[in-house]
Amino acid sequence: MAQAKFIKKESLAAWLEELGKQHEVLAPRFEGDSIIFRPYDADKGFFIEREATAPPKKAIFPQSEILMKYSHIKDLENPEKIALDVRENIPDSSWVVFGGRPCDARGFTMFDRVYITDKNVDVYYKARRENTFFITLACEKGESTCFCNWVGSGPSDPTGSDILMVPVENGYYLEAVSDRGEALLTSPLLEDGSAKQAASEKFRADADKTMGEAKDISKSPEKLLEVFDNMDFWEEQSAKCISCGACTYLCPTCYCFNVTDEGDGISGARIRSWDNCMSSMFTMEASGHNPRPTKAHRLKNRVGHKFSYYPDLHDGVISCCGCGRCIKSCPVGVDIRELVLNAIACKPSEEEAAND
Ligand code: SF4
Ligand code: SF4
Structure with a gap:
């Protein structure tokens, strides 16, 4: 022992x-x-x-953390030659x-x-x-x-x-x-x-x-894929979401980040900061196209990632530890448990059933 x-x-x-x-x-x-x-x-x-x-x-x-600091060093004997000094910031x-x-x-x-x-x-x-x-x-x-x-x-x-x-x-x-x-x-x-x-x-x-009754969510990976294209379902589920992002920032299993270089032209730092998939900017591309243009797309991704895509990649492990912080912190009462159970209970539309 x-x-x-x-x-x-x-x-x-x-x-x-x-x-x-x-x-x-x-x-x-x-x-x-x-x-x-x-x-x-x-x-x-x-x-x-x-x-x-x-x-x-x-x-x-x-x-937010500094990953590395950089500076450009000019060679005064040869002004066209500029060296780059990079220092990693490993904690x-x-x-x-x-x-x-x-x-x-x-x-x-x-x-x-x-x-x-x-x-x-x-x-x-x-x-x-x-x-x-x-x-x-x-x-x-x-x-x-x-x-x-x-x-x-x-x-x-x-x-x-x-x-x-x-x-x-x-x-x-x-x-x-x-x-x-x-x-x-x-x-x-x-x-x-x-x-x-x-x-x-x-x-x-x-x-x-x-602990209350543990609901059986073992079918969530395939059920969430089944409702992937059912945007009526996701629009209904996300109707009250105000895209504040509290659920992601307070989530112990959300790990997305963004990287920015901040400097004065000569020197600066590369910084990694938390990102938030509930933000409309999260997947905004430089062209202006956004593959997740609505909050329905974004909430679908948040739930799908934790209860379907991650377990598909990682031996069935659900990427949510059930802490409930997103439920407590959501100002409009979005409950991730209900979203998953609703997706599991969702029946395919007649059109989807006919295409099967
Ligand atoms: S219940 Fe799950 S999704 Fe919600 S904050 Fe906790 S780990 Fe994240
Ligand atoms: S905390 Fe609630 S309202 Fe805010 S982004 Fe998350 S689900 Fe939407």
């Missing part, structure tokens, strides 16, 4: 201080009405009683993400299949991923918007975490999920956890029981 420890609730802050001596620690705390992951600050504390408003995605995939820090939820940690595994493959490696992503440790807090109960159990997960799923923290009386049972997680469990603040194992298992089993 993996190593297990126990930490008293009142020792958590001291543990974060200790971890902060070797790593940059990100922990959630209130900012206004939102719970956001920020560099841990003992004076501001942390808040882990509820899922954070925004996931800790920026730890491995910052909202070299190490981070601990404390207090994310199992859906957040599992969400990072969706990135891994895209950014670290046999054929392509995103060196910026890899550097962060390999130097980021996830200390994840198991959930006590599912919220009304949670559906991690629909996508093969659950409130204490350890996938993607290095340490799973399970609340038990007066503190937390800490289970090492990975070898590197085990290596983090060396603090003198931690006690042997074996006496708390039974309480941890009970907590996890009780949490599983709080």
Whole structure:
């Protein structure tokens, strides 16, 4: 069995201080009405009683990052000769993400299949991923918007975490999920956890029981392809969407980006920033043509990507961890669960049936 420890609730802050001596620690705390992951600050504390408003995605995939800096260097002996100096900006820090939820940690595994493959490696992503440790807090109960159990997960799923923290009386049972997680469990603040194992298992089993019925969405990949050309369906589903993009920016599994060069002509930086497939500009081509000209096309892509195209490419894995943030944050109440279930239930039109 993996190593297990126990930490008293009142020792958590001291543990974060200790971890902060070797790593940059990100922990959630209130900012206004939102719970956001920020560099841990003992004076501001942390808040882990509820899922954070925004996931800790920026730890491995910052909202905006400099990929490289460049400058043109003129040869004064030969003014026509200009050399280009390029300096890559590979991150070299190490981070601990404390207090994310199992859906957040599992969400990072969706990135891994895209950014670290046999054929392509995103060196910026890899550097962060390999130097980021996830200390994840198991959930006590599912919220009304949670559906991690629909996508093969659950409130204490350890996938993607290095340490799973399970609340038990007066503190937390800490289970090492990975070898590197085990290596983090060396603090003198931690006690042997074996006496708390039974309480941890009970907590996890009780949490599983709080999840609502898991709907069968195993047919979503083919069903979403079946409704691909049914724009009446997508117009109806997207009617209330206002294209604000909140659902994508707060999604732990959305990984699209844009790259821009920003400089003064002589020197500058290449910057990668999050992009948003719900924006009308996302697929706008230089000619002015846009292959996804309406919000119906764009919502179709968002849902289709997560529940059909990604699983088709990645052994059936659905690229949604069921965190429910897009449901909570949508100002007009678009619910991705309903979209998927509606697509599964959608019958082909008479014309489509006749063409089959
Ligand atoms: S699509 Fe929605 S429920 Fe799924 S991971 Fe993204 S924010 Fe969470
Ligand atoms: S959050 Fe809601 S309104 Fe905004 S883009 Fe997403 S689905 Fe549309």
